[in-house]
Amino acid sequence: MKRLKHPFEGLYYIITKDYHFVAHLLTSIVVIMFGFMLNLNGIEWLFIFSAIIVVLILEALNTALEETIDLVTKEYHPLAKHVKDISALAVLLACIYAVVVGVMVFIPKIIGLFN
Numbered sequence: 001m002k003r004l005k006h007p008f009e010g011l012y013y014i015i016t017k018d019y020h021f022v023a024h025l026l027t028s029i030v031v032i033m034f035g036f037m038l039n040l041n042g043i044e045w046l047f048i049f050s051a052i053i054v055v056l057i058l059e060a061l062n063t064a065l066e067e068t069i070d071l072v073t074k075e076y077h078p079l080a081k082h083v084k085d086i087s088a089l090a091v092l093l094a095c096i097y098a099v100v101v102g103v104m105v106f107i108p109k110i111i112g113l114f115n
């Protein structure tokens with residue numbers, strides 16, 4: 001239980017400070033609701049959950065890196081820019097993966113509803 005305390009403190013902090021993380025969480029809840037409505041199978045759930053988790057993990061690491069950089073310097077520094085930009089790129093790549101998974105899983109299901 002003691003080892004869970006710190007991750008939950010991190011969760012509380014990121015939910016209260018990072019609206020991007022909250023947006024990802026809310027989007028995930030909507031996607032999961034659609035998953036139940038469209039009766040996804042096991043493999044489809046696996047892809048959906050992997051996409052959700054990858055985005056949330058990378059958004060959390062992105063926030064941690066941003067805070068680390070801000071701790072080191074508030075001044076403009078090219079290396080600080082590189083770290084933040086690369087970290088943002090990692091989140092963007094995860095989001096692209098999530099969109100591809102979402103389209104490939106949900107579009108055939110939605111088309112199936114009309115056939």
Ligand SMILES: Nc1ncnc2c1ncn2[C@@H]1O[C@H](COP(=O)(O)OP(=O)(O)OP(=O)(O)O)[C@@H](O)[C@H]1O
Binds near residue numbers: 018066073075077081
């Ligand atoms: N110390 C710095 N030195 C150089 N460039 C910086 C620095 N801090 C931020 N930047 C640039 O500004 C961009 C935005 O940084 P910022 O810390 O505001 O993150 P963000 O993407 O707006 O995330 P959030 O909205 O979660 O804070 C970075 O991607 C980087 O290009």
